[in-house]
Amino acid sequence: MFRSKTLKQWLPGSGYAQQVPQSVVGPLRSMGAAMGRIMYAFVLFPVLVFTSCSTETPSSAIAVSNPNPTYVDIAPVIYKNCTPCHRAGESGPFELMSYADAKRNANKIKFVTQTRYMPPWPADPGYSHFLGERVLTEDEIALIKLWAEHGAPEGDLARIPAPPVFYAGSSLRKPDTVIRFKEAIPIKGNGTDHFYVVKLPLELSKDTFVSYFEFVSAQRKLAHHVNGHLVNYTPGKKKETRSGLTYALDEFRDYKTLYGQMNILNDDASFPTLTPNTVYYLPGFTPPVYPQGIGGYKVNRQSVILLQNMHYGPSREDVLDSAYINVFYGPKPKRPIYETQLGTFGVSKIEPELILHPDKIETFHTKATLNNDISVLSVNPHMHLLGKSFLAFAIQRNGDTIPLIKINNWDFRWQYYYTYQHPVKLSAGTTIHVYGTFDNTAGNPNNPNRPPKLVTQGEGVKSMQTTEEMFQFIFTYLPYQQGDETLDLSK
Numbered sequence: 239m240f241r242s243k244t245l246k247q248w249l250p251g252s253g254y255a256q257q258v259p260q261s262v263v264g265p266l267r268s269m270g271a272a273m274g275r276i277m278y279a280f281v282l283f284p285v286l287v288f289t290s291c292s293t294e295t296p297s298s299a300i301a302v303s304n305p306n307p308t309y310v311d312i313a314p315v316i317y318k319n320c321t322p323c324h325r326a327g328e329s330g331p332f333e334l335m336s337y338a339d340a341k342r343n344a345n346k347i348k349f350v351t352q353t354r355y356m357p358p359w360p361a362d363p364g365y366s367h368f369l370g371e372r373v374l375t376e377d378e379i380a381l382i383k384l385w386a387e388h389g390a391p392e393g394d395l396a397r398i399p400a401p402p403v404f405y406a407g408s409s410l411r412k413p414d415t416v417i418r419f420k421e422a423i424p425i426k427g428n429g430t431d432h433f434y435v436v437k438l439p440l441e442l443s444k445d446t447f448v449s450y451f452e453f454v455s456a457q458r459k460l461a462h463h464v465n466g467h468l469v470n471y472t473p474g475k476k477k478e479t480r481s482g483l484t485y486a487l488d489e490f491r492d493y494k495t496l497y498g499q500m501n502i503l504n505d506d507a508s509f510p511t512l513t514p515n516t517v518y519y520l521p522g523f524t525p526p527v528y529p530q531g532i533g534g535y536k537v538n539r540q541s542v543i544l545l546q547n548m549h550y551g552p553s554r555e556d557v558l559d560s561a562y563i564n565v566f567y568g569p570k571p572k573r574p575i576y577e578t579q580l581g582t583f584g585v586s587k588i589e590p591e592l593i594l595h596p597d598k599i600e601t602f603h604t605k606a607t608l609n610n611d612i613s614v615l616s617v618n619p620h621m622h623l624l625g626k627s628f629l630a631f632a633i634q635r636n637g638d639t640i641p642l643i644k645i646n647n648w649d650f651r652w653q654y655y656y657t658y659q660h661p662v663k664l665s666a667g668t669t670i671h672v673y674g675t676f677d678n679t680a681g682n683p684n685n686p687n688r689p690p691k692l693v694t695q696g697e698g699v700k701s702m703q704t705t706e707e708m709f710q711f712i713f714t715y716l717p718y719q720q721g722d723e724t725l726d727l728s729k
């Protein structure tokens with residue numbers, strides 16, 4: 239974020255990752271290869287295996303706050319924790335906007351809350367807390383269970399709270415402007431995943447500042463992941479950005495040629511300046527809204543958004559996605575946000591080398607020591623299908639441990655950017671430690687290889703593939719300023 243580099247450095251296979259010094263840190267140097275970040279969901283989305291979860295809580299063991307819950311008691315829990323995704327146009331497979339919706343799905347709701355499959359929140363709330371945390375209390379889970387078992391009664395109609403009102407077309411508010419896809423993306427109903435590269439010319443009347451870009455798909459149930467970058471052209475370097483392909487299937491081939499066909503290069507065929515990861519989407523993801531002046535992007539008059547990595551899940555029928563990007567203008571950023579990463583393509587070496595042996599569960603470690611005081615805003619753990627658990631913490635020079643994030647059951651479908659309520663100060667000399675455990679046995683239902691086989695990080699673009707693995711810890715931060723610890727990032 240707000241870290242510019244040329245497109246060339248960022249092309250797969252350019253060797254950029256190798257230029258990053260290993261086992262040093264200095265998040266304040268220009269680093270944090272964007273390459274790793276473009277690889278999110280190069281994974282399959284397996285069908286939920288209901289039988290693998292069997293942690294039913296015996297209702298007798300829990301003192302429930304209300305032995306006869308009705309929808310009056312359940313509605314607030316659902317509206318807060320479920321409805322944001324389970325509503326028209328969102329990723330959830332059915333709506334949870336009314337009593338009738340909840341009653342119809344009562345048994346399923348009971349099941350997915352008992353198993354803690356829903357709401358999806360892989361981070362352990364006993365380890366660290368984040369904004370927008372969606373975790374049900376034991377009592378809420380027990381109430382839902384009783385309610386479902388008692389026939390899902392409605393209760394006093396007058397006391398049922400009104401369902402939340404969402405702004406149609408944005409999870410935030412009315413955008414300042416909307417950039418629409420020039421051509422809808424065709425998703426074939428052939429039951430396989432699809433990957434696209436998409437170009438959206440901005441064509442502004444003057445240079446401007448944007449606080450965030452919000453990607454909105456018209457096919458939310460299929461859109462699995464988007465990672466987009468801002469390409470800014472220096473005045474005089476680019477005549478026009480409209481011509482050329484507006485989208486192409488990403489076949490992991492020759493990107494230089496592809497970017498030529500998409501008319502993304504400068505007119506002299508050199509590479510324009512690129513700010514990575516300005517557009518980010520994952521089901522359930524809401525862009526963190528930082529306090530005024532923190533983060534944001536300068537957008538040149540001549541610029542394009544390049545969705546370098548747009549992943550749709552399998553569809554049974556041919557559909558079109560007329561997606562768009564909501565643009566929210568903002569002030570000139572006073573405090574640009576930086577981003578760096580440990581592990582694959584990052585600033586630190588993975589030890590031992592990331593080689594996953596068949597039929598083994600193995601743990602890997604990576605660490606880095608900070609040169610400067612920083613304020614960590616958000617963290618984003620990343621692994622692929624073989625990921626099992628993830629742990630990151632920091633050890634200060636005085637020996638104190640600062641918990642960062644713990645994921646007990648890795649779920650590659652829910653790879654959030656977890657944002658702290660208050661920035662976490664890490665002083666110079668602090669070492670960040672990250673541990674990742676991978677399950678390359680046949681017992682891992684997500685293992686793409688039957689029987690399991692040797693899996694490595696692969697080279698460059700190959701790491702995007704399902705069969706390759708990654709181990710990354712990405713974080714965003716500000717150079718520390720006095721008082722950052724008390725900044726409220728929710729405001």
Ligand code: HEC
Pocket residue numbers: 286316319320321322323324329330331343346347350351356357358372521522523
């Ligand atoms: C971050 C978005 C999100 C939130 C929040 C969320 N869901 Fe879901 N839910 C999904 C998606 C996407 C699916 C479909 C994919 C899957 O099953 O993993 C799903 C699947 C389900 C299913 C399984 C449907 C089926 O037939 O397979 C149930 C039941 C469900 N959700 C209930 C809930 C309940 C109850 C809550 C709140 C306690 C909730 N969800 C919160 C996104 C969400």
